[in-house]
Amino acid sequence: MIRNLDLLRTPNYQKKLSQCIHCGLCLQACPTYAVFGVEMDAPRGRIALMKAASEGRLETEEFRETFTQHISLCLACRACETACPSGVQYGALVEEARLVVERNRQPGLAERFLRWLGTKQLMVKPGLLKGLAYLMWLYEKLRLQHLIRTLNFLPKTLKAMEAILPPIQLKFTPLGRLLPARQNPHGRILFFTGCIQEGFLSAVNAATIRVLQHNGYEVLAPPNQTCCGAAQLHLGDKEFARQLARQNIDVFLAVGECEAILNNAGGCGVSLKEYPHLLADDPLYAERARQFSAKVRDVNEFLAANLRVPPRGRIEARATYSDSCHLRHGQKVIRQPRDLLKMVPGLQLIELSAPDRCCGSAGVYNIAQVDTANAILDAKMEDIAATGADLIVTSNTGCYMQLIAGVRRAGLKARVRHVVEVLDESYAAD
Numbered sequence: 562m563i564r565n566l567d568l569l570r571t572p573n574y575q576k577k578l579s580q581c582i583h584c585g586l587c588l589q590a591c592p593t594y595a596v597f598g599v600e601m602d603a604p605r606g607r608i609a610l611m612k613a614a615s616e617g618r619l620e621t622e623e624f625r626e627t628f629t630q631h632i633s634l635c636l637a638c639r640a641c642e643t644a645c646p647s648g649v650q651y652g653a654l655v656e657e658a659r660l661v662v663e664r665n666r667q668p669g670l671a672e673r674f675l676r677w678l679g680t681k682q683l684m685v686k687p688g689l690l691k692g693l694a695y696l697m698w699l700y701e702k703l704r705l706q707h708l709i710r711t712l713n714f715l716p717k718t719l720k721a722m723e724a725i726l727p728p729i730q731l732k733f734t735p736l737g738r739l740l741p742a743r744q745n746p747h748g749r750i751l752f753f754t755g756c757i758q759e760g761f762l763s764a765v766n767a768a769t770i771r772v773l774q775h776n777g778y779e780v781l782a783p784p785n786q787t788c789c790g791a792a793q794l795h796l797g798d799k800e801f802a803r804q805l806a807r808q809n810i811d812v813f814l815a816v817g818e819c820e821a822i823l824n825n826a827g828g829c830g831v832s833l834k835e836y837p838h839l840l841a842d843d844p845l846y847a848e849r850a851r852q853f854s855a856k857v858r859d860v861n862e863f864l865a866a867n868l869r870v871p872p873r874g875r876i877e878a879r880a881t882y883s884d885s886c887h888l889r890h891g892q893k894v895i896r897q898p899r900d901l902l903k904m905v906p907g908l909q910l911i912e913l914s915a916p917d918r919c920c921g922s923a924g925v926y927n928i929a930q931v932d933t934a935n936a937i938l939d940a941k942m943e944d945i946a947a948t949g950a951d952l953i954v955t956s957n958t959g960c961y962m963q964l965i966a967g968v969r970r971a972g973l974k975a976r977v978r979h980v981v982e983v984l985d986e987s988y989a990a991d
């Protein structure tokens with residue numbers, strides 16, 4: 562008995578499926594097609610699988626395995642959505658297909674424990690995540706990391722998790738405290754810290770706040786905000802993702818007027834912007850979700866339109882920008898980070914040959930599909946190496962951590978930074 566097949570049979574889903582005209586123009590944009598070269602690991606093939614599944618073909622064991630394999634290998638990067646001339650909403654299609662896969666899988670005990678620990682404990686309990694960050698900080702400071710990497714004995718999944726651990730800096734955001742503007746205030750920003758972002762990349766959050774203050778904004782990170790719900794949704798727990806969305810909506814709308822609700826992670830940002838879709842059938846929250854999402858902006862999007870103080874401090878660097886898929890394809894924020902970087906004196910920005918190509922991070926993909934994620938990462942690092950960049954800039958938590966692993970894997974001498982860190986460094990050098 563296949564559970565939740567009805568998700569693929571709604572008139573809305575069928576309409577979205579029928580928009581595909583099978584032209585194949587999306588194939589070359591797809592990172593998994595580049596790795597495997599087979600139709601079933603390309604958007605057109607996956608759409609054919611979704612259609613067949615909706616028509617009842619999931620009943621055979623063989624088809625069930627094929628469907629599970631190829632849908633699970635999709636990064637949900639949505640590069641195909643940008644490439645598609647027919648306007649196919651692939652992101653919405655694959656979201657439901659993943660739910661069907663996840664709700665019909667029977668993960669082992671270890672996987673179930675890791676999922677529970679990650680998505681129901683660490684990501685939603687900031688105290689626990691900070692505790693883990695302290696432990697990881699000690700792990701790095703006491704050079705245990707060096708030892709573990711030298712001994713190289715970890716099993717594949719743990720090794721993949723360890724590889725993306727960034728240098729930890731314990732600069733946590735003060736929640737609930739109004740941080741003043743550094744000049745005449747132009748308005749108040751409500752800051753969404755993110756969960757992993759705040760735990761493992763708190764220095765990026767600190768830089769974001771400084772850059773906003775420098776530009777005349779007071780910043781408040783409301784307490785009791787929680788994870789955006791993206792990981793939970795991708796792992797099939799839609800109800801829990803909805804619960805987290807309601808909590809964020811309540812917390813942020815309760816504060817009142819603001820210029821914007823800002824975040825600095827492309828993956829979280831697209832989830833926050835899509836709360837109206839997630840809560841569309843919730844009579845109490847559908848309208849509140851729209852009010853909330855109307856205020857949500859990525860920090861690049863906001864600063865490109867509202868930068869009051871141009872960065873004047875020189876940064877002598879050969880830089881390249883690696884797009885976050887969720888920022889580029891999900892939010893269509895493409896020009897803004899580049900415009901901001903081009904303002905920094907001394908910084909030379911070199912475009913990648915395939916800037917729209919995923920780095921292999923994709924939520925938990927780099928842990929769940931280690932080999933494919935590494936193949937995709939290697940292609941990205943080759944592209945980066947060809948630019949000769951000594952500074953790799955990005956705008957998303959997962960990409961940032963994945964690129965740190967990529968630099969080490971490829972043996973490059975380059976640092977990884979968020980756009981706001983580059984601006985912050987330039988302001989500090991002025």
Ligand code: SF4
Nearest residue numbers: 591635636638639641
């Ligand atoms: S979302 Fe990304 S990986 Fe999935 S089919 Fe589209 S381009 Fe390929």
Ligand code: SF4
Nearest residue numbers: 581582584585587645
């Ligand atoms: S998803 Fe779009 S680009 Fe890809 S085959 Fe269908 S219509 Fe063509």
